[in-house]
Amino acid sequence: MNVVLLPLHRELCAGSRAAAWTRPEDRLRWAELGILMGAGVAAAIAVGALDLHLRLPGHAILRAVFPMALGLSLVPRRGGGVVMGASAATTVFWLQLAGRGIPGVGALTSLCLIGPMLDGALWRARAGWPVYLSFAVAGGLTNLAAFAVRGGKKLTAWEALTTRPLAEWVSTAAWSYLLCGLLAGLLSAAIWFRWQADRADQRSEGSAS
Numbered sequence: 001m002n003v004v005l006l007p008l009h010r011e012l013c014a015g016s017r018a019a020a021w022t023r024p025e026d027r028l029r030w031a032e033l034g035i036l037m038g039a040g041v042a043a044a045i046a047v048g049a050l051d052l053h054l055r056l057p058g059h060a061i062l063r064a065v066f067p068m069a070l071g072l073s074l075v076p077r078r079g080g081g082v083v084m085g086a087s088a089a090t091t092v093f094w095l096q097l098a099g100r101g102i103p104g105v106g107a108l109t110s111l112c113l114i115g116p117m118l119d120g121a122l123w124r125a126r127a128g129w130p131v132y133l134s135f136a137v138a139g140g141l142t143n144l145a146a147f148a149v150r151g152g153k154k155l156t157a158w159e160a161l162t163t164r165p166l167a168e169w170v171s172t173a174a175w176s177y178l179l180c181g182l183l184a185g186l187l188s189a190a191i192w193f194r195w196q197a198d199r200a201d202q203r204s205e206g207s208a209s
Contacts, residue, residue: 040087
C-alpha cells in the first residue's frame with residue numbers, strides 16, 4: 001500500500017508566502033522533514049534563551065508560534081505541527097541534560113502544545129482568512145492550557161515564595177494568557193500567510209478537484 005506520510009495541505013500551501021521556496025510535492029521529502037524539525041528546535045531555543053523583556057504573563061507563546069508558523073509556511077503538511085512539537089520537546093530534553101535549563105512550566109506547555117493545536121485548527125481550514133482565524137484559535141487554546149498548568153502549579157504552592165502571589169498573578173494572567181495566544185497566532189499567520197490565496201492557486205485547486 002502506498003502511504004503518504006504527512007500529506008500536503010493544499011489549502012495551506014495556496015495561502016503560504018514561503019511554500020514556493022521549498023516547492024512541496026505530494027510525497028514528503030527528507031528536506032521538508034528537516035525543515036519541520038529545525039523549526040521545532042528553533043522554537044525551543046527561542047523560548048528558552050530569547051528574552052523579550054515583557055512582564056506580561058503568557059507572552060512566551062510569541063517566541064514559540066513564530067518559528068512553527070514559518071515551518072508550516074515552508075512545509076504546509078498535515079501533521080507538521082506534531083513533528084515540530086516533538087522536535088521542540090526533544091530539544092528541551094537535551095538542553096536540560098546539557099545543564100542549559102528549561103523554560104517555566106507555562107512556557108513549556110505552550111511550546112509543546114502549539115504544534116498539535118495548529119494541526120487540529122488548520123485541518124479543514126481553507127486558504128485565506130480562515131488560516132488567520134485558525135492560528136488565532138490555536139494560540140488562544142494553547143495559552144489557556146498553559147494558564148491552567150501554571151495556575152495549578154501556583155495553587156499547589158510548588159513555586160518559590162518569591163514569585164507573585166496567586167491572587168495577584170491571576171488578576172493579570174486571566175486575560176493576558178488568552179490575549180497573548182490570540183495575538184501570537186494572528187500575527188504569525190499575517191507574516192507567513194496571505195489573507196487571500198492567489199487566484200492562480202485557487203484555479204489550480206479547482207481543476208485538481
